[in-house]
Amino acid sequence: MHGRMRKAVAVLVSAGLIAALSLSGCAPKQTEGGGEGGGTEPKPGGSMSFYIGEPAYIDPYNAQETEGVQVTQALFDSLTAFDDFDATKVLPGAAESWESNADGSVWTFKLNPNGKFSDGTPVTAADFVYAWNRIANPNTVNTATGKPDPSVISYHLGFIKGFDEVTAEGSTVTEMSGLKAVDDLTLEVTLSQPFADFPYVAAHPSLGPVPKALVEGGVPTGSGETTIAYGEMPVGNGSFKMAEPWKHNQYIKVVRNDNYAGTKPYLDGVEFKIFKDPETAYTEFEAGNLDFTQIGEGKIKDAEGKYGTSEDGYTVNPGKQVLLGAEASTYYIIFNNATEPFNNADLRKAVTLAINRQAICDTVFEGTREPADNILPPPIAGYAQGAWVDSKYDVEAAKKALADAGYPEGKGLPELTLMFNSGGGHEKIMELVQADLKAIGINTKFESADFPVYLKQLDEGKHQIARLGWVADYPIAYNFLYSLFDSESGDNKSAYKNPAVDTGITEAVKITDDAARVAKFQEINTTIQADNPVAPVMFYKHHHVGSDRLNDFVFNALYLANFDKVWVADAAGAEK
Template identity: 40%
Template sequence: MKFNSVEHHSNEADGTGRIHGFAPLSRRGFLGGVAGVGVLSLLGGCSNGAGGTGSTGAASDESSGSILAYYISNPTAIDPYNCQETMGSQVVSQLFDGLMIYDFQNDELVCTACESYEMNDDATVFTFHLREGMTFHNGDTVDAQSFKRAFERIVDPSTNDSPSAISYHLEPVQGYDELLSGDADELSGVTCPDELTLVISLKYSYADFPYVLTHPALVPVPQAALDDPASYLLAPIGNGPFQMEGQWEDGQMISVRKFDDYYGTPSSIDGVDFSIRRDVGSAYMEFQAGTLDFCQVPNAQYEDATQQYGISNDGYTATPGNQVLNGSELSTYYLIINNTQPPFDDVNLRRAVSLAINREAICETVFNGNRTPADGFVAPMVDGYQEGSWEYCKYDPDQAREILDQYYPADADGNRGITLQLSYDLNGDHADIMDVVMSSLNEVGIQVTADTGEWANIVARVHDLDYQFCRMGWSADYPTLDNFLYPLFCSSSPDDASGYKNDEVDAAIAEARATVDHDERIAKFQAVDKMIGEDCPVVPLFYYQHNYVVAERVDELYLSPGIIPSLDAVKMG
């Protein structure tokens, strides 16, 4: 998971039968695959695969002209060991191939570095069969041991001076707790019967575990990652369609170039220059001047950009004249509520607060329509999303007043005796969003005081349950109902920062996670989702959307809902 530190990603101050694939494709070519998790039972199969007007974009000094100039803000890391946010993930995903990717267009898992996998009867053991002939950028062989090495490197607290921020992805694996605590020197649940077979054994049933392996950090690493970690930090050696050219120039540039010995179809472009800029405003000016091919659009200029460059036909694929990407993402902006203390220990108040907030006004006035009002916590691009799943996640001030009149009647002066404290930081657009929230609540007789401060301090208080309600963002690591529901609403999860506890919900989540049949698992999670919605433990406000623009000289560029671009499949004139 990712608790978002800003309203949008880091540039605003912030997972029947074995099917073998032999014909190598580009990773975008995987999107035409046909075998997905929808038919998983005891065995898991994989589809074939390996691997406007205005600005015309950046000119290249290479003869082919196919170097893409791609805007990012400075990443936290480009070493998979600590790949924890969207900027770093966009780079890491070009340098590395993991075991799986998720095909959003066909709603299915697809194999990349493995050609097939199997799952046992109770979803506790997964066996992956790797492709032959894969090499790292330095010529080393990609084998099962390279995945075990990578996973242990992430969990082992002695790997680097500071522990990995993303080791929690591997928490289900047997031996995780022992390695993390320093009581073991290997991840016992990851074994390598031979060079091309990787077996992962879990502590509990978790049928969605293959989705976990779609995370950009869960990729193989060569021995060089252990031998020279300092160099690897700045110039990681991967197995993907691009390799590093030089080192990461902190705050300036990350350059990658086509890897000629890639096991799949070679990249259709020669390389990518990830141009690091401090803020989206200056980056957008460079895009308009023609020095960038890809950029985020400032919120205030979104409407003008759509008129100048045209909107993508599907929200995710940019083509000339349809260059603004505005598809839904795997992220939800919400108000987290302390369910453990008065007055928010009362479900009736939580329901009334949710009904009172004008989500449409936030999306239209703050974001010029580039957000979607939330009707539940799960984002629309997730398999199993149900429209209107949370009954009280809508704007109905009259129903809010009815609930409040019953449980918190107003006195002669209209005072209901409710004063709430709303915590938030002043980065990005949060103040404007919270102004709408407070105004909406005032309209139904709820007084709200602002509690502003530094984001790091607010987050610490939230995890200590020292707050009433607070703005928050959730970005899913994998496109599953589980990744939206288990972390925040299962009382045994370390991310349950609302203090929400419902024993029936806990049991239902555990049952859903252990269900092997895909459709049955989805149905069980959908039922859990509705149960949680009845309790209103948090107040979803809106779903995030892309707000990026691509230069006219780029014939085609795809950016997934998970903000992972298919840069090896970019087409440039």
């Protein structure tokens, strides 16, 4: 993803970039099956509470970090959705069907005729056209401030014809030519080039429809003629609706949307409780004041002993409450490939071979992370075990590569700067990396900054070695390989340039056969790993826990909760 923002310990992350050690991804809430099953009949009614940090936005036009997207995906249905237990499956969302022309350059979506916004207004194709143009237009006004506020997630729409014209500096064009509401229930999307994976993109939670009248005129609060800015109380077409305006730094409350076109949730509502950090949230959980949260640092094994571990890693049921499932996300070290000394491929190879990934996973994460042997994590189609052949701990090979780089035993190599964003627990990881590098003769010093400042430093190329994390917007290899390694990508923080990779990605997205497309991306991945532009360190896993009130509560590999299937044991049982 270009720059999804993640907030933990009040730290922002750009799109797929992850600032903290626990991260989030973006995946819709539908599922065809799977999970453990609670074993008893679901009860309708009741509510649950869910930990988030303070979101940057919950208006979908700029819902960019996982906290905001967590709320957005409860309020909105995008055109398509992912299965919770097989994210490679694309399921119907607001669209009941879709098709493309032969080369995948024109996509036609047929909307569910029963689709409505939570105020009862029918959802039409024009609502999607308006919503997507609003995201693309850099002059879009933030309804909360009344000032222009360009969306940082507009890159999701970059394949649509006319996107470049809308986003060009100084442009007066406000609508993408590739979007067309053929009729109320038919949306036609023309792309600037074939893109066989476009239905995955259409599942992003921020790409739902929005009602123009309420966005521009305000949302009625229910008390007289009073309205509130749309961004404070968004109206969507999802399974829940806002119960009241967002109480900043306190909570966001949503309730079941009785106008929802799909199967309605069991829950009456969800309260997103806002805390400053996971440790505070976990304390509240242990006090019985919260139903779902991250587990506090160093407390995973203790939590497993107290609450039991989920069998599938993603589903909470009483006595099986700790989630440790694999996430579609990777923690990695980047090198500045454009400047000395890391324009030297052998030096990059030496560093990646020197890192003891297993020690990091065991020491910092109690063995609940997996050493990364690929930039693509296991949930992504195209992952192959051991594909990044130098992402292993081999001190002797590291020393040889260092000598091949012209720095035998580190001689002649100046002290290097190892950068990371402050907060999020990264210093403990970097201390281990620092020791590993010293063992082969590379001396480093630390430099850290708050995440927004840190990202700016990376964008300006002011780094030698630095850390980042990436979580999938959608579970396809393109989302990693284009974002991190294409020379035109804004998220290519390593300044890696390989014309063969750029050309390969352009060719791969046009391949309509799924297996052939995945194979092409694997070929591109092999080309990238030979250059070692980055050093994959570990694959993230959940470290979350739910209360024993929750039954069949799913928190998927893309880091989104399914509030539609969960039920609580103490529900009143009112008719659904």
